[in-house]
Amino acid sequence: MVDHNNSSCDPIWTPHLTTLYCVVLIGGLLGIISILFLLVKMNTRSVTTTAVVNLVVVHSVFLLTVPFRLTYLIKHTWTFGLPFCKFVSAMLHIHMYLTFLFYVVILVIRYLIFFKRKDKVEFYRKLHAVAASTGLWVLVIVIVVPLVVSQYGTYKAYDKQHCFKFHEELDRAYVQVINYMIAIIFIAIAVILLVFQIFIIIPMVRKLRHSLLSHQEFWAQLKNLFFIGVIVICFVPYQFFRIYYLYSVAQSSDCNNNVTFYNEIFLSVTAISCFDLLLFVLGGSHWFKQKIIDLWNCLLCS
Template identity: 85%
Template sequence: MSANNSSCTPILTSCLTGIYGAVLIGGLVGVISILFLLVKMNTRSVTTTAVVNLVVVHSVFLLTVPFRLTYLIKQKWTFGLPFCKFVSAMLHIHMYLTFLFYLVILVIRYLIFFKRKDKVEFYRKLHAVAASAGLWLLVIVIMVPLIASQYGSLDVYDTDNCFNFHKELAWAYVRVINYLIVAVVIAIALILLVFQIFIIMSMVRKLRHSLLSHQEFWAQLKNLFFIGVIMVCFLPYQLFRIYYLYTVALSSDCNSDIAYYNEIFLSVTAISCFDLLLFVLGGSHWFKQKIIDLWNYLFCH
């Protein structure tokens, strides 16, 4: 049956505008910064390939942010409903693809740690290109038809108001899919956190004061950046999503407060674009020296 939720337009405030504005600026700076670093990285490395794809994901998403900002400022969508669906879906696609590439990077580094390998890499550069091309082809083949045919297609929406596709959640199978996605993401995030804590504690017990002289420690420290982004940017949205899905399912009318908070949590996922800046910072000599100084201060005084 069709959803009976009334039209719901979250309150548009400077908060959302500020978040997306910061994401656009920080994301662009991060993309530009990481390009200089990628030139020096091993192009056959699986980690490097994942980072390159991460740059592509962020770049494509950042292209849609100005349209969001325009809508937030003008409070009217003027680019047509099909493009609204694309921009709306892109925020979700960005979140889950970013999470996927984080997962790849972290799993590779965990394999390196547990199997005592120096690195995991493709046999040839062409294989890295083929793997990336295959992944993006899969995304295009699956996601584009889904967005075009299914996303925002279960009800009638106002063309002047964008990003209000909550009516889809009135359908039981849509909620089930969302619940499954939430459960999988939360479970994987917690598993990654447990693994990372175990690895860090193992290294601390084994190496102790010589910890900072080992390259593997710095690699694992970078992992904490990715774990931190997942916990700060992605996990709050997924946890709130459970409540949001439950509330929307029970309510016949729109709850503007719930819709607004959902938009806030969703916008926070876009802050993950700052990860490239953190990645660059984590590889800098200045950052390492600050960590060493802090370590010496804590354990040598």
């Protein structure tokens, strides 16, 4: 067994992680509460609304695990058992990839609306929206979560009092290959979405120019840019660092290598995506739009 009590393996970034997860928990809860009031007024048959509802569920489940992370960061001892540690640890990864999946769904739907000049893309009936969401969650709960949790942290024996230290799982070649593939595909999709959005918004800016902010179509593209911004800021840095991390861990499994702690920092940053709902509500408010318009007009006059 690896000596997990080695001082060099202590969570040296604990104060930063504690602050970050506290902020994520508060911001995430405010976002969920805020979006619930907005969802009441939204079209329940809309594919975009269905994706947002599922995004709320993903964030909610993840936020339920955050207090346990905070407890460990404060006490430096895990008291909830190793199986639950694996679940909480895996949940951060599951949250990131499911959030990314729903972002992609939302963006693809919005692109279809833009190019086909439609007002919205809807399910034929409300029941179809419920069935689609239920099918997805059955897949996640019955297949994905059990598979991840059952395989996560099984390569070696781990100290049940010290959690979130499963980097030795990456010693296996096939695990490294899978992680490399996931990181590369993730980055490729993010780049494609960003390039696609740039090609849409630049001609629009050139065409509309000074009357830009008075067009609803431009605000719709800004919302797309918002989702891509969250992907680029919160998710992509982790995926880039993940590639380096995989190489580094393959060279040395000794946690004296601070790359393990940097990986934890990059991974924790992905949790900031929980703020998306709060920012989404704020961005859709008339007050926020008016402030942006006033600022834009001020810049044009100066």
